[in-house]
Amino acid sequence: ETVDLGEVMHQIADRFEMVNKDKNIHFDRQFPSYPIYVDMDRDKMIQVFDNIISNAVKYSPDGGTITLQMVPKSRDVDIEIIDEGLGIPKESQNKIFDRFYRVDKARARNLGGTGLGLAIAKELVHSHGGYIDVQSVWKKGTTIAVTLPYSAYKKAGGGE
Ligand code: ATP
Ligand code: MG
Numbered sequence: 001e002t003v004d005l006g007e008v009m010h011q012i013a014d015r016f017e018m019v020n021k022d023k024n025i026h027f028d029r030q031f032p033s034y035p036i037y038v039d040m041d042r043d044k045m046i047q048v049f050d051n052i053i054s055n056a057v058k059y060s061p062d063g064g065t066i067t068l069q070m071v072p073k074s075r076d077v078d079i080e081i082i083d084e085g086l087g088i089p090k091e092s093q094n095k096i097f098d099r100f101y102r103v104d105k106a107r108a109r110n111l112g113g114t115g116l117g118l119a120i121a122k123e124l125v126h127s128h129g130g131y132i133d134v135q136s137v138w139k140k141g142t143t144i145a146v147t148l149p150y151s152a153y154k155k156a157g158g159g160e
Contacts (some may be wrong), residue, residue, distance in 0.1 A: 002151045005043050005077065009068055012049050016057060023062050030069040036077050037151035040128050048124050051117035052144045053083045055109070058082040059085035076130070079146045087100040096134060097122040121146075131140050 013027040038045075056066045060083050067082040088096060088103055095101045100115040118132075125132045129149045136142040 002037050002154050005038055005045075005047055005070060005085045005148075006031045006036055007071065008042065008045055009079070012046060012053060013068060016053055020057055023057065023060075025060060025063075028065050028067040030067060032070060034073055035153040036070060038077065038115055038128075038148045039151045039153065040148070042092075042136060044128075044139050046125050048121045048146065049079075049081070051121045051148070056081050056083035056085065056142070056144075058113075059083060059087075061085065072118055073147075076147050076149045079148070080143055080144045082141065084141040086090065087138040087140050087142055088134065093134050093136055097132070113146065118144075122142055123156060 009031065013029060017025065053066070053068075060066060064084055066084075067080070069078075069080040069082065070103060071080070091154040092101075092103045096103070097118045099117075099119040102113065102115040119139065122132050123148055125148070130147050132147075133145045134142065135145070
């Protein structure tokens with residue numbers, strides 16, 4: 001299935017803004033104005049970004065901003081989910097994509113979850129020829145970067 005990433009990301013951001021009204025999270029959307037097509041199961045694509053964005057919301061302060069940035073490269077597109085929340089200590093960063101791994105048992109217990117979200121996201125991204133990475137500074141925030149290849153069938157309206 002060929003999916004316009006911008007459309008999917010707008011829908012997800014709208015939904016998270018609605019559901020988290022009391023937390024007053026704002027999504028700063030930095031997307032190109034033209035469609036970015038990737039080949040992927042739409043529901044799985046939504047599951048990947050739901051997982052990543054729900055983490056960003058969970059670990060952001062009330063009234064926080066989450067930046068959704070889409071950067072088209074020559075062969076693939078970079079999607080970054082940038083939060084200004086709790087951050088992840090350096091020694092934990094390579095483990096957060098492991099099944100059942102959660103950074104801090106105490107904080108994890110308060111905030112709920114199973115520790116499967118990012119493991120599933122990684123599996124789905126890899127099975128679609130992409131990759132996923134984390135950059136984080138403890139107490140400053142976290143960026144999760146997903147890179148996905150463009151659709152083999154549809155070219156973007158802009159770019160080359
Ligand atoms: P689940 O997604 O199954 O509900 P979870 O959110 O705890 O549970 P993951 O999404 O796999 O599990 O994330 C693993 C751990 O990585 C989290 O428990 C959290 O400690 C840390 N983490 C993930 N994203 C962020 C983020 N944006 N900011 C801070 N910590 C994060
Ligand atoms: Mg999660």
